Amino acid sequence: MGDTNSGHRQRLRQQFLTSRPEFSQLELLELLLTYAIPRRDVAPLAHQLLEQFGSLSEVLDASHGELTAIPGIGEHAAVLIKAVAQMQDPADLQREPISSSGDQPALFDIETDSQRAPAGTQEPDGPQMRTFTNDLSAAALEYLPRIIDFSAIEDYQVFLEENLPYNSLNSRKRYARNLINRYYPSNEVQIPLTVFFSYQPCPDALKAVLFYETARAEPAVQLVAEEAIWPAVPVGRVTRDQLRERVQHTFSQASTATVKRMVYSLLNVYTVLNGAQSDDDTLRFQIHPGTLEAFLYVLAAEFPEPGMYRFEELEQGPMRLWLLWDREWMHRQLYNLRDLGVLTKVSQIDTLRQFTLQYDRRTALRHYFEHPERESLALREHPLAGSEG
Structure with a gap:
């Protein structure tokens, strides 16, 4: 097995010297690992690194801790990868997207298992949803x-x-x-x-x-x-x-x-x-209360103009579906904002439940944060488990 690996490593290095432009990211990473990990087939490890991080550029960007968390990547391999990252020419490693739509470039486009589509190729099903591969x-x-x-x-x-x-x-x-x-x-x-x-x-x-x-x-x-x-x-x-x-x-x-x-x-x-x-x-995860500051921000974003709005619009929107905020807690924040003058009225009469927003988005934020009695009037509730369970 050792002789087989030695022969493969030698061929890999010779191929790099004679056909560098044709070398894939996988082959480049495998070649790099041969200098840090002796007497072992490093091809599976190169595959694992690319699958974990997505591209050679992302492997080089990974932290020392992220690298050594991969089984088989020891101190020598991690240090060598970080040293190469320090010396790399980034332009050679940037991923090319398959496609983009609109005037704004996609943060990350889908990378398929097959060969990338030629420039200008049209997808028959129309534009695809953008992937979310780096939350930052x-x-x-x-x-x-x-x-x-x-x-x-x-x-x-x-x-x-x-x-x-x-x-x-x-x-x-x-x-x-x-x-x-x-x-x-x-x-x-x-x-x-x-x-x-x-x-x-x-x-x-x-x-x-x-x-x-x-x-x-x-x-x-x-x-x-x-x-x-x-x-x-x-x-x-x-x-x-x-x-x-x-x-x-x-x-x-x-x-x-x-x-x-x-x-x-x-x-x-x-x-x-x-x-x-x-x-x-x-x-x-669980339903939970938020903070009044965040509640105001999202409220003003979802309802950016002064006017009267139904509770149902609040309860069926991002505050619940995305942020998982407790419904009763949300109702209490409406009354807090009424006391601070951001809302002029909060009504719950039988099935008619409404609140009236006095300001546009920017003004609502400024009015709240600059209110002289904000700390004494606002009910600050800690983000503990909510009443809904």
């Missing part, structure tokens, strides 16, 4: 609120490119653009999200608002929230296999690696931003 939840929590220090989106993008925690400049540029495309698609800084950041909301409010904005921007997150998570609220859990089946059904042309990364990203966005808990096999 931790980066969003840490770096999005920093936008309040900038007046131009270009300057903020430069800040992200210089500070995001990824090794290569190419990766930092890509993820900076992804964050901006997702949360600032208009390329304007002064939007209600920035107004919200400027008042330094509490951590739980920040997480809830970012989950809401992520779901608004990513149809795949909406789909899973409404068709997989919400129907499972009575049992309080879904398994990885159930999520995988839901993703595979919707993204039937996606590769195994893409599906795996989507499941990971969906689990991550729920655990980091929406209070869920995840173990090896199961995502657990």
Whole structure:
């Protein structure tokens, strides 16, 4: 076996010297591993790395801890991969998308198991839903609120490119653009999200608002929230296999690696931003209260103009289906906002249940956060288990 592996390694190195442009990402990664792992067939390990991370670029971007968590990747292999990442030419490793639709480029397009379609190929079933293969939840929590220090989106993008925690400049540029495309698609800084950041909301409010904005921007997150998570609220859990089946059904042309990364990203966005808990096999969640700050933000986003609205519009929307907020808790927040002057009236007469919003979206945020008696009037409720169970 050792002689066979030695011969294969020698042929692999010779092929690289004679036909480098034709080398696939798998072959490049296998070649790299031969220098860190002696006397072992590293092809299965190269396959595993690409399946786990999705591309050679993502393998090089992985942290030392993420690499050594893969069985078979020891200290030597992880250090070598990170050293190559430090020296890489990012332009050679960037994934080419299959297709894009509209003026805004997709964050990540579906990568199929078969050969990529030629440029300009039309899909017969029309545009496909964009995949959600990198949630960027931790980066969003840490770096999005920093936008309040900038007046131009270009300057903020430069800040992200210089500070995001990824090794290569190419990766930092890509993820900076992804964050901006997702949360600032208009390329304007002064939007209600920035107004919200400027008042330094509490951590739980920040997480809830970012989950809401992520779901608004990513149809795949909406789909899973409404068709997989919400129907499972009575049992309080879904398994990885159930999520995988839901993703595979919707993204039937996606590769195994893409599906795996989507499941990971969906689990991550729920655990980091929406209070869920995840173990090896199961995502657990429950109906819960939120924070008044986040409630106001979502209320003003869903009902951006002054007017009278029915409770049912509130109860059948993202506050419940995406954020899993407790219904009775939501009702109490309407009365809190009435006491603060954001709402002028809250009525519950038999089956007629309505609330009247006094301000537009921006004004509602400013009125709430700048209210001199906000701390004494508002009922601050901690994010504990809700009354619905």
